[in-house]
Amino acid sequence: MMPTLSEIKKSFLVSLWFMFLTFPIMVIRVNTTEKLVLWRWENMAYMGIGSFLLSFVWRYMLWRKETGKKDSESGTLQLPSFFERILSDRRYIVPATAAGIALVAIFPFVMDTYQTNIMITALMYIVLGLGLNIVVGLAGLLDLGYVAFYAVGAYTYGLLNHHFGLGFWTVLPIGAVMGAFFGILLGFPVLRLRGDYLAIVTLGFGEIIRLILENWNEFSFGPSGIAQIARPSLFGIQLSLSSSIIYLYFVMIGMVLFTIFVVNRLQNSRIGRAWIALREDEVACQAMGIDKTRTKLTAFALGATWAGMVGVIFAAKTTFINPASFTFLESAMILAIVVLGGMGSIVGVSIAALILILLPEYLRAFSEFRMLIFGAIMVIMMVFRPQGIVANVRRSYKFQPDKHS
Amino acid sequence: METILEVNGLTMDFGGLRALDHLNIDIRRGEIVALIGPNGAGKTTFFNCITGIYLPTQGDIIISPPKAEGTHKRERINGLKPNQVTEKGMARTFQNIRLFPNMTVLENVMIGRHCRTRAGVAGAIFRNRAMVREEQSIVDDSFRVLEKIGLARYVNDQARNLPYGAQRLLEIARALATEPFLILLDEPAAGMNPQETHELDELITRIRDDEGISILLIEHDMKLVMSLSNRIFVMDYGKKIAQGTPEEIRNNPVVIKAYLGEEIDA
Amino acid sequence: MEYFFELFLGGLTRGSIYALIALGYTMVYGIIELINFAHGEIYMIGAFTALIVASVLTVMGLNEFAILVLASIAAAVYSAAYGYTVEKIAYKPLRHAPRLSPLISAIGMSIFLQNYVLLAQTSDFLPFPSLIPDFEFWEPYSHLLRSTQLVILVTTTVIMVLLTLLIKYTKIGKAMRATAQDRSMAMLVGVNVNQVISMTFVIGSCLAAVGGVLIASHIGQINFFIGFIAGIKAFTAAVLGGVGSIPGAVLGSLILGLTESFATGYVSSDYEDVFAFALLVLILIFRPAGLLGRSTMQKV
Ligand SMILES: Nc1ncnc2c1ncn2[C@@H]1O[C@H](COP(=O)(O)OP(=O)(O)OP(=O)(O)O)[C@@H](O)[C@H]1O
Ligand SMILES: [Mg+2]
Numbered sequence A: 001m002m003p004t005l006s007e008i009k010k011s012f013l014v015s016l017w018f019m020f021l022t023f024p025i026m027v028i029r030v031n032t033t034e035k036l037v038l039w040r041w042e043n044m045a046y047m048g049i050g051s052f053l054l055s056f057v058w059r060y061m062l063w064r065k066e067t068g069k070k071d072s073e074s075g076t077l078q079l080p081s082f083f084e085r086i087l088s089d090r091r092y093i094v095p096a097t098a099a100g101i102a103l104v105a106i107f108p109f110v111m112d113t114y115q116t117n118i119m120i121t122a123l124m125y126i127v128l129g130l131g132l133n134i135v136v137g138l139a140g141l142l143d144l145g146y147v148a149f150y151a152v153g154a155y156t157y158g159l160l161n162h163h164f165g166l167g168f169w170t171v172l173p174i175g176a177v178m179g180a181f182f183g184i185l186l187g188f189p190v191l192r193l194r195g196d197y198l199a200i201v202t203l204g205f206g207e208i209i210r211l212i213l214e215n216w217n218e219f220s221f222g223p224s225g226i227a228q229i230a231r232p233s234l235f236g237i238q239l240s241l242s243s244s245i246i247y248l249y250f251v252m253i254g255m256v257l258f259t260i261f262v263v264n265r266l267q268n269s270r271i272g273r274a275w276i277a278l279r280e281d282e283v284a285c286q287a288m289g290i291d292k293t294r295t296k297l298t299a300f301a302l303g304a305t306w307a308g309m310v311g312v313i314f315a316a317k318t319t320f321i322n323p324a325s326f327t328f329l330e331s332a333m334i335l336a337i338v339v340l341g342g343m344g345s346i347v348g349v350s351i352a353a354l355i356l357i358l359l360p361e362y363l364r365a366f367s368e369f370r371m372l373i374f375g376a377i378m379v380i381m382m383v384f385r386p387q388g389i390v391a392n393v394r395r396s397y398k399f400q401p402d403k404h405s
Numbered sequence B: 001m002e003t004i005l006e007v008n009g010l011t012m013d014f015g016g017l018r019a020l021d022h023l024n025i026d027i028r029r030g031e032i033v034a035l036i037g038p039n040g041a042g043k044t045t046f047f048n049c050i051t052g053i054y055l056p057t058q059g060d061i062i063i064s065p066p067k068a069e070g071t072h073k074r075e076r077i078n079g080l081k082p083n084q085v086t087e088k089g090m091a092r093t094f095q096n097i098r099l100f101p102n103m104t105v106l107e108n109v110m111i112g113r114h115c116r117t118r119a120g121v122a123g124a125i126f127r128n129r130a131m132v133r134e135e136q137s138i139v140d141d142s143f144r145v146l147e148k149i150g151l152a153r154y155v156n157d158q159a160r161n162l163p164y165g166a167q168r169l170l171e172i173a174r175a176l177a178t179e180p181f182l183i184l185l186d187e188p189a190a191g192m193n194p195q196e197t198h199e200l201d202e203l204i205t206r207i208r209d210d211e212g213i214s215i216l217l218i219e220h221d222m223k224l225v226m227s228l229s230n231r232i233f234v235m236d237y238g239k240k241i242a243q244g245t246p247e248e249i250r251n252n253p254v255v256i257k258a259y260l261g262e263e264i265d266a
Numbered sequence C: 001m002e003y004f005f006e007l008f009l010g011g012l013t014r015g016s017i018y019a020l021i022a023l024g025y026t027m028v029y030g031i032i033e034l035i036n037f038a039h040g041e042i043y044m045i046g047a048f049t050a051l052i053v054a055s056v057l058t059v060m061g062l063n064e065f066a067i068l069v070l071a072s073i074a075a076a077v078y079s080a081a082y083g084y085t086v087e088k089i090a091y092k093p094l095r096h097a098p099r100l101s102p103l104i105s106a107i108g109m110s111i112f113l114q115n116y117v118l119l120a121q122t123s124d125f126l127p128f129p130s131l132i133p134d135f136e137f138w139e140p141y142s143h144l145l146r147s148t149q150l151v152i153l154v155t156t157t158v159i160m161v162l163l164t165l166l167i168k169y170t171k172i173g174k175a176m177r178a179t180a181q182d183r184s185m186a187m188l189v190g191v192n193v194n195q196v197i198s199m200t201f202v203i204g205s206c207l208a209a210v211g212g213v214l215i216a217s218h219i220g221q222i223n224f225f226i227g228f229i230a231g232i233k234a235f236t237a238a239v240l241g242g243v244g245s246i247p248g249a250v251l252g253s254l255i256l257g258l259t260e261s262f263a264t265g266y267v268s269s270d271y272e273d274v275f276a277f278a279l280l281v282l283i284l285i286f287r288p289a290g291l292l293g294r295s296t297m298q299k300v
Helices: A005-021 A023-027 A041-073 A082-088 A090-110 A113-138 A146-164 A168-190 A195-215 A241-267 A270-280 A282-287 A292-318 A328-341 A346-362 A364-384 B043-050 B082-088 B105-112 B121-126 B129-149 B164-176 B194-211 B222-228 B246-250 B253-258 C002-032 C039-060 C064-094 C100-120 C147-169 C171-181 C183-188 C193-219 C226-241 C246-267 C272-286
Strands: A028-031 A036-039 B003-014 B017-028 B032-036 B058-063 B090-092 B182-186 B214-218 B231-236 B239-244
Touching: A005 A023, A005 A041, A005 C064, A023 A028, A023 A041, A023 C039, A023 C100, A028 C039, A036 C039, A041 A364, A082 A090, A082 A346, A090 A113, A090 A241, A113 A146, A113 A241, A113 A270, A113 A292, A113 A328, A113 A346, A146 A168, A146 A195, A146 A292, A146 A328, A168 A195, A168 A292, A168 C272, A195 A328, A195 C100, A195 C226, A195 C272, A241 A270, A241 A292, A241 A346, A241 B121, A270 A282, A270 A292, A270 B105, A270 B121, A270 B129, A282 A292, A282 B082, A328 A346, A328 A364, A328 C100, A346 A364, A364 C064, A364 C100, B003 B043, B003 B214, B017 B043, B017 B058, B017 B214, B017 B239, B032 B043, B032 B194, B032 B222, B043 B182, B043 B214, B082 B090, B090 B164, B105 B129, B105 B164, B121 B129, B129 B164, B164 B182, B164 B194, B194 B214, B194 B222, B222 B246, B231 B246, B231 B253, B239 B246, B239 B253, C002 C039, C002 C147, C002 C171, C002 C193, C002 C226, C002 C246, C039 C064, C039 C100, C039 C193, C039 C226, C064 C100, C064 C193, C100 C226, C147 C171, C147 C193, C147 C246, C171 C183, C171 C193, C183 C193, C226 C246, C226 C272, C246 C272
Parallel strands: B032 B214, B032 B231, B090 B182, B182 B214
Antiparallel strands: A028 A036, B003 B017, B003 B058, B231 B239
16 A cells, blocks of 8 residues: 555645644643643644554555454454464464563572562463453453452451461462452342443442442541551561562462462353353343353352452552542553453463563553553553454364264 | 143233234144244244243243153243253254354364263362263263254364355254253255255254254245144244144145245245 | 422532533443443533633633533533544443443543643632523512522523433434334344444433533532542432432432432531442342332343
């Protein structure tokens, strides 16, 4: 597709439109108290050039998507992404895995605690992403209040540790149970709702839980939160700060492996297939004998279980929690990870969590634009690649032709 | 032969519109019955009511599943959820194909086995012996159904990539996998070419003869209806206007009048 | 008793602002069955545009009335432009996608726009100029109803009447109703559906902008985040009335405004937002069709 004259004209118009559109907000900056106006004309130039170029990319991608769709209808497969090509190539996969394992094992010993802490955060988001992936990616239930269960886990540990001195390993399963319990409690009334209403109700629940934590001072210590929560101990031994971070890192690695193991087994099981069928067509799914409510509730509760566990880990990692960590934006961030990774895809979600959490940490320039990029990613992925960077591939089965005749 | 489905005075209102009006229909064991009528007569609505997708305004739906020993129990199934109806042994297909497009052909059929198997979350995670055996049986049974329907070569293809005719067959396969005693087909031949329709004719007969499954089908292709059915019910504006053997229906003036403008080519 | 009236009038004012935003949700939902999550941000951008334009004009030394008019027009134009563009970028390519895709896209758009304003402007609260002049009326009860509130109530009523006329009698209004009822049928009889959808976004965004200007001058400050809460509350109101129904949106908004006003006035202001969220959750669970909506069976 060469940029013809009419293409250039189109892009030119787009760029004019965007210069107009962004004019007041990008160009003018007012200081209302001192009655000063700052004109930032350079921003208009950036917008003009940027949107001119981006509009080519945009139309090229739309065009590619259209042709891709036609190809897949006529039998050829959809274009694999960069990650999918790497993942499907034997020559890369074996050395990459080996290098990966080595890297994971030595990481906390060669890096300082700051880096290790960042990595722990990234690992936590992998698990959160995989947990939400059960609900959104597999069962197709858009849960916008996922962070509420994360908060339940964190406050379970915070409160039990504060009042009764219970330790991390004792509370971890309790956090899981509490997550599941709240998942069922909230899920039961709302899961009959249609998809988009479900999304809004879960958002409402998430906000209600946060507002309760913020305002119910006697119970949750309000906005000031709970401090001095104990870090995890190793067989009852309190560790020093730096070694406890290394310890937590390996706990998280174990947690990630455990989660991948479970989700992988689930998605190729009777129950996992029922989730996907439910996502694909609710009416047909019911007509095939699947109990809609029960199946949804299982997915919802399992997702919440994982959020509860990561919540406990979060409280143990930061040793301080308050309601500000559990806003809607947190839910949206986890959702962005699932959307970018590919609904239902374990590898995709893991890669996406690493990209989205580590990139803003290491590229300082990015960190300011972090949420802006998260928002943009959700739009762009939905428009151009709804299957994510690594599409979920269904398992194929082998049959000997003579076995059944 | 004993009656396996009995519908008495079934009525369905949508706001002011009466889509079904005191409908009486019965189906006996081992029969192939056709439900015909002009567009908008209420045929699909009838299916939706008896499979629990719509809650009928009035009337009784009574099933008596045939049992091997000959002891059959009459049971009223109004108000059951669609999955419960399927569990009782009535499975259906949809007029506008409703497969699980991103699942493989085999998986689509495996979903049909869901209500005949038990494994839960714990089974999926721990994979104990019984669960592994059950999973294998799901795979084997589903594959056998696909072979019977003639879709075995597509096993691992995504359902949305199948040709149109094969998609219709896959819907039938999926319904068969639920082990029904009665199968409801909503316009199974729609969009098929004459060759495919002919094969469908044979397939439906085979399902009845080999599996002992009774069949109720909605169809606009009169040639197929006339060659397949033991009995025919004719609907118009939500009412039953005629019933009888193909011969009787062909010569019934009321039916011809209802179809005025539409031709019966048989 | 006086306190009761103060709360009542306060609730009506609140409710009429919600109504201006809720109409955008309800009209869009009626036509493309999408919860336009970014609608709250359109309202926020309207308020910001008004603030910026008003400040520039104040520095230039225009008189108050001219500032009010020009700032409101600018807000409406820019909100409409943003609404239109958002639809073209984030929703139009997803017309035939699974139902949740445009919703996720809308959430992304909402987050994007919030952070766009945050980065280009500021995260602080900005004082909003009192565009609506204070004037004396209704002595000795003026403490019950401030002049800005009166302006809000009058403006909203006028706008509602205009909107009703527009939808009832104009060509575009008829096309909108036709599209809402059956999109493919409307297309068959020659309605330009894409144009109707765009117009719906434009009209809804204009209304939101008016709401933004009014509430900002009533409250006196804005920041990039005001759209989120206002958006959710307006959506609650729309659902309460029966999403898709225009009189429903107005009724729902007034009920929500009054409930909030009385609840915070008589019970506690700590849980102000909890009331709205709880109401939202309860309606969706027990009467998802809303007060004026009819529950319909999904066609299979
Ligand atoms: N969920 C619903 N809500 C309102 N009206 C409905 C609903 N489902 C069906 N109808 C109406 O009921 C009537 C019967 O429709 P139905 O789909 O049962 O006809 P049909 O006999 O299957 O026609 P066709 O041969 O075209 O498939 C139609 O007028 C239809 O518009
Ligand atoms: Mg039909």
